[in-house]
Structure formats: C-alpha cells, structure tokens
Amino acid sequence: MSHNKNAAAVEEVLRSSGVDVRKCMRCGKCTATCPAFDEMEYHPHQFVYMVEKGQIDKLAASDSIYRCLSCFACMERCPRQVEPAKLIEAVRLHVIRAKGANHLKPEQIPAMLDEDLPQQAIASAFRKYSK
Amino acid sequence: MQEMMVKRAVELLENGTVDRVLGWTTGEFAYDMTPAVFRSADDLKNGFVYNDFCAANLSKYLIKECVAGGKILVFLKPCDTYSFNQLIAEHRIKREMIYVIGIACEGKADIDKLKDMGIDGITGITAKDGVYTVATIYGDATVKATDAMAERCLSCKSKKHMAYDELIGEDGDVVADCGRFDMVEKLEAMTPDERYEFWRGELSRCIRCNACRNVCPACSCEKCIFDNPGSGVSQKAAVNSFEENMFHIIRAFHVAGRCTDCGECTRVCPQNIPLHLLNRKFIKDINAFWGEYQAGENPDAKPPLGRYEKGDREPGEFGGVQA
Amino acid sequence: MQRIGVFVCHCGTNIAATVDVKAVVEALSHEPGVVFATDYQYMCSESGQTLMREAIREHKLGGVVVCSCSPRMHEATFRKAAAKEGLNPYMVEIANIREQVSWIHKDIKEGTEKAIILGRAAIAKVHLNQPLQAGESPVTKRALVIGGGIAGIQTALDIAEAGFEVDIVEKEPTIGGKMAQIDKTFPTLDCAACILTPKMVDVAQHEKIKIFSYSEIESVKGFVGNFRVAIRRKARYVDEDKCTGCGICTEKCPQKKVPNEFNMGFDTRRAVYIPFAQAVPKVATIDANYCTMLKTGKCGVCAKFCGVGAIDYKQQDQIVEREYGAIVAATGFNPLKPTQYDELGYATCADVVTSLELERLMNAAGPTAGTLLRPSDKKHPHTIVFVQCVGSRCDAENEKGKPYCSKICCMYTAKHAMLIRDKYPDTEVYVFYIDVRTPGKNFDEFYRRAVEQYGVHYIKGQVGKVVEENGTLKVQASDLLSGEQLHIDADLVVLATAVEPDKSARGIATMLTASMDTNDFFTEAHAKLRPVESPTAGIFLSGVCQGPKDIPETVSQASAAAAKVIGLLAKDKLTCNPCVAQSDELLCNGCSSCERVCPYGAITYSDKEFRGPNRTTLIRRVASVNPAVCQGCGACTVACPSGAMDLKGFSNRQIMAEVDAICKM
C-alpha cells in the first residue's frame, strides 16, 4: 500500500489541484454524474481514492486523463466539495509537463480538421493536452 | 450663522417647543467659549455666541439637563452628534427631551496654534473661504484656516450629522479618507522601545487634573472608579509612572467601543498630551479585528465589546496590525 | 478585622512530603487577623472536621482558611462543616497546596514558600468575604411544552401524569406533528396512527393538559421557576368551544382547490378544514388565504350550515399570558425541500418525491387510499429507485446541504422498500446508499430482512442524474462495488432528504435565551451528562429540535425531559447560587453595557428615585440583577465601567487582595 517513491508526485498533484482528497466520503456521486464514464478506465471517484493511495503511476499511464470533458459536473454535484475534475487535470499536467510528453502535437491537427470546426476546439485541445 | 441660530432658538423658545437652549457663550477670554444654558430671548441675544472658537462638544451637558427635566434645544456639530447618539444608546440622555439643531462645521481654530503664530489679544474670529480673520486688540490678523485649525478637525472623520431635528446649513458627508489613524500607524511602526519612550514622554507630563475625563462624553459615570475609595483603585493624583499609565489605560479601555473620537480629551488637556491617540488605537484595532465600527453612528448597533464572533482573533495575535 | 483560623492539611504524605506544614502554620499564624493556626493529618476526615468546628467555636472564628487539596475536591465539605458550627459557609476559603504545590514541586523549600503565599492570598481574600445567603425563588407549578408532535405529546403526558399542569402550544391546527403523517414505523411496522392517536386522545382528555393549537409563542419573560409567556392564539375564525368537529362545514365549503399540506399537496382540501380525521382538537379552521368570505366578504356558506354557530368571521388573534415554572422546546423538524438538487429532478419531474411524500402515497388515509400510485399518471410504479443522503453529510462549505447525518433515513428507506416489496412483489426496488447506518435495537436485523427476505437491491453508490423521458425516469447512477455506471429506467424516484430543524425554532430559541448550534439545533447543557437540558436554567429539550432522532429515541428523550421538569416543579422553592452579580445602584449609570453581555438575561433596568442635591429628587435608570437567574459568570462586572456591578464571592476587592498577596514579596 505504501508508495513512497510516489510521494513527490502525489504532493505535486495535490498542490497543483488544490484538492483535499481526505474530504471524500466515497459516495460515488461524481462517477454517477460523469458523462464520460464509458470512455474512462478510471472514474472520478477512483482518481480521488487512488491519489490518496499514491497510485499516480497507474492514473498517469491511463488514457482516462484525456477523456475528461472538463464539464465540471462532478465538481458541482460533489456533496463534499472534493472537485475530482481538478485532480484529473492535475494528473494530466503531471504527465504532459514532462518533456516531449505532449498528448497532442501540431502535426496531427490537419488530419482532424473539417471546415466548420470552430477555432475554439483546437485552442482548447492544445490547452488541455499540450505544454 | 450666529444670527440664524439665535433667531431660530428664540422662535423655538417662544413657541414653547423648548424651554431652554444649550449653546456657547464667551468665557474668561474672547477665545474661551464655554457651554451655557439660555432661558430667554434676551439671554440669547445678549450672551449666545457661535464662532470658530466654539469647539466644545455640548452633548455631554445634556446628561445633566435631561435629569433636570423640560425640553432642551441643543446645537450640535457633526462630530458632536456621534457623542449624542452614543449617549442615547447608553440611555444617558432622552431623545424626546431634546431638540437638536445640527450646525455645519468647517473645523475649529486651535488657540494654541494662533498664539504660536504670535497672535495675541484676541477678541474674536470669523472664517470665510478657508481663511480665519482673527480680531485682536491690535487689529485684524488673517491666517489660512488649515494652519490654525485643531488637529482633530484636520483629520475630521465626518461632516455629516448622525442625528438632528433640523439643520442650519448644509449637511456634509462622511470623510472616507480622513487619515485620522496616520499617527497611530506611525507609532505602530516604531519599535516597542521607541513607543515606550514616546508614551513616557507624553504621559509623564500628566498632572491628573482630570480635565480629559471630565470633558469626555463617554466618561459620564455617576462616580468614576478613580474617585471611589470603594473601588480599590482610587487615586487622587498619579504618584508615579505606573499610576499615570494605569489611569490612561483604564480610561481608554472603559471608553473602548464607546469613544466616538470627538477629540475633546486632547483639546482640553492643559499639558497637550495627545490622549486621542490612545482612543484611536482602540478604534483602529476594533475596525481591524472585528469589522468597521463607528461608535455613535447608529444608536442601535451592538458595541464591539458587547458582541463576539466564534472565529474572533486570539489576544496577542498582532499580525496585520503592525505596519 | 475578621478572626481567622488557618488549618493546614498533611493529606497523609501527599502534602507533608514536599511542604513543611509546620513552617506553613508558623508563617501564616503571624498574618493579620489569624488567631488560630494548626495542622492535621487529614482535614477532610471526620476528626479533621471536628477539629475545625471546635476551633471555630473556641476561638470565635469569623473566617476559615484551609490549606489542602483543590477546592473542587473539598470546598463543599469544609463549608458544610463550618455551617454546622453556625459560621456562614462562604466565610471559608481553600488554599490549594496539593494540586498546585506538593504534587508538582519537588523542592521542599520552594514548595513551602509557595504554600505560604497561597495561604496568604486565601487569608487576604477571607478578610473581604461577606456572609452570603443563598436566595430562594418560588416555582410556578406549570410547564409549557412548545410543539405538539410526538415529543411534545409524550413530555406533556408524563408531566401531567405526575400531577402538574401542562400547556402545549402547537402552531398547526392540530397536534400530532410529523408522526401523524407517517404510515408505518420501523422496526416493528406498527401503524403510526394506531400508536399515536390514542396518545393524542389522552392529551385531549387529560384534565391537567391544556392545548393551545394554531398558536405561537409571542414572548418569553422571567426565569427558571417563574416564566411569563405570551401566546398568540391565531384567529381560526371558528369558536373552539362551540365547534363539535362534525365536519359539515368542510363538506359544504365551495372553495375546493386548496392544496392539502397534510397530504403533501397531492390532493386538495376546502378553505375550512380539519387536517385529518383524528385531529386534536377536532375543530375546524378557516384558511384565511383561501376563504372567499374573508377575502371578498361574499360567501358565508359554512356559517349557514354550522348547526352550533361556531363560525366567526370577525375573530381576531388573541394574546394569552400564562405563567410557567419550566419550558420544554419540542419544536421538531421538517424534511429539507430538495429543489436545489434538480439533477435528481425533484423540481421538474412529478414522479420524483421525498420520503415523507411517499409516506402519504402509501398511507391508507392518504390521497390514494393506500394504493401506491405515482403522482404523474396515477399508475403503479414497477421500478422504484431510492436515493439516500440527499442534503445530509455535506461539506460545511456546501451551501445546499447539511453537514450532519440525518440518522433516520437509512431505516425508513429500508421500511419503505420492504413494505413495497411486500405489497407489490412485482416491483423492483433499488436503494442507492453511501453507508447503511443502523445502530439501534433490531435495526440492522430489519435492514438485513429488507435485503435477504424482500430482495431489495442495495447498491453502494449515488444517483448522478434523473431525466424524465416519455413518462420514464432515466436514472444514471454509480455502482461503486462493481465499478459500473448504471442506467435504470424507473417509474418513481424517492429522495431521502435531510432532516432540518423547524424554521420557527431559531426565533423561539432567541426568546428563551437558549443557545443553538450552527445548524439551528438546540444546544444541550452538557453533551453527555445533561442531554435534555438547555444551558439556560428551566429550559428543557425534547425530540428532534436537539438533533436528528427516530421515534423511540424521541420518546425516551421526551420522557427524560419530563422527568427533569417534574424534578423542578416538585420543588416549592429554588435555591440559588449566592455567588451572583449585584449592582450598586448609586454607582450605576444605566448604560446597558452589562445587559449586553449577560448570557442569561438576568439584568433588568428600572427607573428609580434618588436624592439629588438640595433635597431634589432625581430619577435614574439603574440595573438590577435577578439572583435567581444570574449564574455568576462575572461578564457584567468587567463590562461595567463605573464598577457598579460586582460579583459576590469573587468581588473586585477580593480578587485584587489575592493579587496583592501573591505579588508582594
């Protein structure tokens, strides 16, 4: 259970997210409300629990961090103000801040375009997935 | 101004609204305006004076007048109305026995400042457009009002009357940025040793004449503990530095949250001790610790030492107060 | 000067080992006023007390100082002993030389020195002690119970059974409270009406109980044993004495479209109504918000049909003043209205209901006559989803919800699930829970029956979204144990909403000067040892107004509160703590500073005549302290700038004398 080697990563994620994982009462409302549930390997409540347990590696290696829609529903509906979305973002940043670990690279964009695609979609994708 | 006041006072006396008038009259010297009670139109016409030496806050005198009964007309400057409200809040005076005429005030002259300028033989004063014209037996002298104005008026917190039945002149506004805590801040910024020296220098001059206490509208106790042998702390005159400190600390504490910062204590101190700096320290602390509070602004407000919040700061937490 | 005796206790070796008791006796014997000083093995023993009594007698002692253990230990012992010898008990002071000296200072010299100083301080204090008499106040032998739910009913019945008069003030037209709306009770599944209504009848028929229904507390004055309460009897436009409760008016009233609050708005009632068949008092009430006669002056149907002439459109609110010795708050609760939780669809979907609403939908006397039909289309629901903890257990910063566990929801939900599965076996029932909390006798067994015998699906998880589409409630939820997100097509969703104290409680607490916590539950005097008393003397707590609780707990607490009230009313006089504040009227400014900090409302003001100069008479406003109410904290003494307010037994002079004695080297 102990993950001392991860202590620095846990600390980084907690600090940059500003989330107090100990507030969680394990009700599962975040996961109940999550629109991206089917796309995720680890679900919002698991982010909270696994960060607390120090399992950042597993979360970081999972595609789940790119599946969050940033819709704030889990944050809004959490009865204990835990804000799981902030944790997901913090784990994602933990990954993409590492050099060369951008999830989305500019050269991939042209293939994804269609003529009506709003700029907003590209801007937000870069903001979320790249440094 | 004086004519208008007299005219209105006479009207109110004659139509029976009030049976006497609390105002000012000339004291021993022409610049020494003292509170006085007038009972007739003649009294008023002969004795009533209002000019820029009329600094005394008349509200405290109402305590005695209210005990005597009848209905009293009083003239109050904006700062006096705070004391007035505070006395109402403390049930020391009865609102229904008093008819308040609020009078505008542009700041009162400080006789010591005038004397320091070498103006002697003063017989009167008039103010216009920020200039005092001081009549003396040697002729008129003119000075810029702000050069000769009392310190408390230079940092006036409010030109707005907090209570009145009618106004003579225009009502002003609360002065948001009056800078009245500047000196307190300066003291706070000193080292404790410097502060100790400063206050020793000031308080050691105290001769315990009790003028500050006697003029203070908040110090209106039936019997002051310092005069009461039964209190265990009575002292006629301060024997040493401890007693000097003790008197002024306890006096400040007793008026904490009640002092409206009218500045009378400093005005009347024959030793020119800046006593208001003690009261202002408490006012500043109260604002900083427990939220803005101006005694006398609202007679229904709960005073800061008569209420609490669960999350109040702990004693001895000085963070954020010191500069 | 007081003749003082000093008694230094060895406490075996507890004191004597590290304090030279002989030296203490020697030193203190030279203190001013000390006429006798001695030491003894055990001062608290019978022979030690005899020693002290003999010395009081022999040396005509006017004051006693015992240097011994903590006054919290034996102050009462020594005071009692002194009293037996005719010395006022408050002339005895203790110097604590055990806990504060011998037990913590190893060095005999140091310990002895400090013991002498503490002894001197006690002597200095005793010199200023005054004989104090514990005051007495009479007790009005009647209790007031605020709230006529099961808590108030039980408290009132128990007090009345003991032979004391009780008034119940209930703001609704009938007593009965929430329990009257409930269908069955856990864990025995008794019918709530069957066990409640006989009690309501007992209340109605008890000669010692008077019910003020449709009434509210207007003001409370006085103190323990002597409360004066003004009760507002709201105009119900029906003469309670004349009305027979025949109900003809409620059948003839043409205004039929009034939402029936007793049935949670699922059906309607008339503008003149009796809330339910077993209402107590069984008297009609006209709802002024809907009555055509009261609004327009045209109608008068009810008056026409009333055979006894009980209808009175001109009735006004009446204020009744009553006196009481004790007051019980039994103000109860309401379920939180979950309109803020519309992800669960309560505000927008008719078939999302609260648990209390479900009670009415299942109650034989309810709008569906006991057949479970859902509100939107009156059809049988076949899939029902229960959601637990709606608005309970929220973070303190969460503005929508409450931070506490509402305690009863797990059990009533198990009850609902079980009853539905029992009556409608073709119904699938899902319960989404965070934890199932069942501490209580036969409670967990009850919940297990719901799962094991009745096949209720308990799922650890929460519901995230409820959307109504084509008459079906699409429920999206988490199942944490299987790691799935579930999508259930439900016909009915039931929300177990948080319990919240009745909104009227805050105002009542203020009038009673009883403290409340941040959730508006009444605070008890001691969380463990005095759970049915408020910190304010004479105010007692019954039922949910003190914290969430179920019916068995409510009833036990109601009886406990009654026992406390009976204990109080059984006394003819109350003995007061004599160490109370007193105001020196000659010094008092009447400024109200003391009044503002008094937690008990013990200080009142009156205008008194004083002699002024030149034989004049002055009228001054001065404070006086009611010694029966004052608890002796001393807050007022420091608030008073003139020193008019002082505390007996801990006066300014006494404390300063101690300071002087300690500091003088």
Added chain:
Amino acid sequence: MQDVKEFRPTIVAFCCNWCSYAGADLAGSSRLGYPADVKIIRVPCSCRVNPLFILRAFQRGADGVIMAGCHPGDCHYTSGNYFARRRMTLLFSMLDYLGIERERTRVEWISAAEGAKFAKTMNEFVATVTALGENKRLEDLRCKK
C-alpha cells in the same frame, strides 16, 4: 564581582473554575510539574478577569500575567470566554502600543482534560518571562520590596 541572584519571575495565572483550574488540578494529580513561580487565582470564568486585575498584578510586582479559560465554544456560561477574548485582545494591543513587552501577557484556552497543556503552557510562559527579566515598564516601585 557582585553576587547576582538568579532572577525568578512572579507570575499570576487567572484560571476559570470550570476548565483551566480543573486543568491545573489535573496537571497536579498527573504530577506534571511547572515552576513554583506561577501562582493561580481562581475566577468563575475568564470573563471575570478585569484589565484592572492585570495592571494591578504588574503594579504589585508581577513579571508576567496569564489568563486561562475554557476553549472558545466550551464556556460553562456559553459566551464568557468570547467576551474575555475580545477584552484581552484590546488590552494586550494597548500594552504593546505603550511599548510594554507583549510577551508578558498571554491568554491560553485550557480544558479540564488538558493537564499536560496546562503544565506545558506554564513552563513556556515562565521561560519566556524569565528571559525578559524583571518587569520595569509597568512597575510601581513603592510595591517592590
């Protein structure tokens, strides 16, 4: 060389009857020592402590004054310590403003169960005041021996 006597401060501790005085009793019965320089005065509640008493103590030769009461929210009289807290906040601030060492005064909330905290607090406070030395700024020489 002059023979310098070791400085031992005089400390007055005002303790409320319900919490802190009981905490002192617990420190005693648990044999948790603190210097004999501390002398306790029992008051019903911290709100009974008048600033006059504190000044009086300094006048009569105290080098430090500490007030101990129930934790905020636990007052036997429900609100006394809240008022005491405000009063002492102002008093201490004023003493500091007059240049009197702020370390000479202290307020601590000590429950009946906190014997260890009582002893620890007193040990700390005595150490602090000892380090400051004699109270010179609020002394009354007439009262000194």
Added chain:
Amino acid sequence: MKFSYYPGCTLKTKAKDLDAYMRASAEALGVELAELPEWQCCGAVYPMAKDEIATKLSAVRALMSARDLGTDLVTLCSACHNVIKQVNHDMKTDADIALRANNYIGAETPYMGETAVLHFLEVLRDRVGFDTLKAKVKNPLTGRKIGAYYGCLLLRPSKIMAMDDPENPTIIEDFIRAIGAEPVIYGMRNECCGGYVTLENKGEAERRSNIVLESAKAKGADTVVTACPLCLYNLKKNGGCDDVSVVYFTELLAEALGVK
C-alpha cells in the same frame, strides 16, 4: 449602457454570424459594446491547476484592460465567459495566483479582480431586463418550441459563475419567453455535449450530442438554442438529429428584434 466586449477567437472567424447578430441586437436594445482594443485568445478552457499562471494571463489582460476603461466586460461565447470569469475569481480570491500573475504582467496597478464579467445573457436579464426586451420584440417567434441548451460551461461551477441555479436554470427559458416562443424544459439541458473531445474522440462527441438532442426532441422541441459556438458546432455536426435545428441564441434574438 456601455460595456467592453471580448469576442474571442471563434466569434471572429467561424462564428462571425453570432457576433454580428449580437451587435445588431445590442444596437437595437441600446446596449453599447466596445470591443477591447487588443485581446488574445482566452485558451478556450479554464486551467484548473493552481500552479498554471501563464495560461491565465490572456484572460487577466482582458480583465485589466476593461478595468482601465472603467467598464464591465461582456462575453458572448460560453467558453470565453467561463475562462474569464473563473480567472477573475482567482484574481479576486487567490492571493498567490494574483501575485504571480501580476508579477508576470508587471502592470502599474496590480489587477485584483475588480472587473465585473457578464455573459451577454446576463446583460439581457440584469441590465436590459427581459421585460424591456419583450417590449422591443418586433417579430415574436410565436409557436416555436425551443429547448435551451446550457451545456456545462455556462452555469458551472455555480459558486463562481453565479449566473443561475446550476441544476434548474431559467435564464435562457426566460429569454425564449421574452422573444415570444415557448420554452421546452428537458433533462439534459445542462449536461455536457462532449465538444472538447471532438478532435480526439469524435465518437464520444457524437454520442453525447445525440443524447442531448434526443432528450430535447422527446420533450417536443423543434429548435435548440446554445450560447456557445463549440456546442453549436458539435450538436449540429456530430449530433445529426434532423428534426431539431440548432441555433445560437443571438440569431433568434436578432430575428425577433427584426435586425437579422
């Protein structure tokens, strides 16, 4: 009524119409909107991490420039609105972020969250007033059944956006009533359309969009209005529900005011 206006990247390009409709409507309503003299893309998604400073700067610059102009700042795109309002909240309440952002920018007067940020819907509700709007409608859209689509960004996090009840909002419904149409309330109106992953995971965006549109359709909506260009794109392109048309609310506004 004068405001600073932050259009954002999309309204200057792919969603020019939305911008044009609003400008025309604003003029008709007597609302003066002055585009900020200089602005940069807000980044389209709020950086939630406390240690993200650089990504918040463009929003801070826009806020600061509105402050210096002495006006409230109006946005039209939900994403811009969300980013700018949340960053504003950070600047007001998080001393650390405020300090570091201000150090970065090095402005003379540090920005501490002084500017009020308003979505154009809030301008309509709180400044113009829906009653006034109703009075100015020339072509009421009588008979139209319109579902409001709030999506995720307009209302959440509710404590910061402080616009409406996040679970049972009324602002767009009231708007729909004001322009003479009938609002259709449906369950998924405040659920996410998946727009942000349209590049990455088109399949998911399609699924989410369809769920939203089906929910609106089931309640009888003929039209769904959005306040966000990305929602608009996503619902139109990925939703593929032919029975329900998706339009931006300013288009309906312009139509109703007769300035389209």
